[in-house]
Amino acid sequence: MDIFGLQSAVLLVGFLIAIGAKGYAFVIAMTYPPEAYEASSKMTKVAWGLILGLGLAAQLILSNPIGIINIVFLVAAFVFLADVRPALRQLTGR
Secondary structure, three states, rough: OHHHHHHHHHHHHHHHHHHHHHHHHHHHHHOOOOHHHHHHOOHHHHHHHHHHHHHHHHHHOOOOOHHHHHHHHHHHHHHHHHHHHHHHHHHOOO
């Protein structure tokens, strides 16, 4: 395998991880009721839906996992999964 094949494989794995994390965060964000977001003192469901939805769309359109836009949205997805989701789960009992 040459260096370009390895680079392509690494970028493909990065793309799949990013699309998986963003898609999972978006779907999970849409399953909680808006009241849970307000009760947990987090941003609203609409705000998280827009952020995560735009991130997912950017990943599908730009498809470069190491672009600055995709990295920013990937960080937002991880923030949702690490901070907001546990707070929502605690409130809703899921």
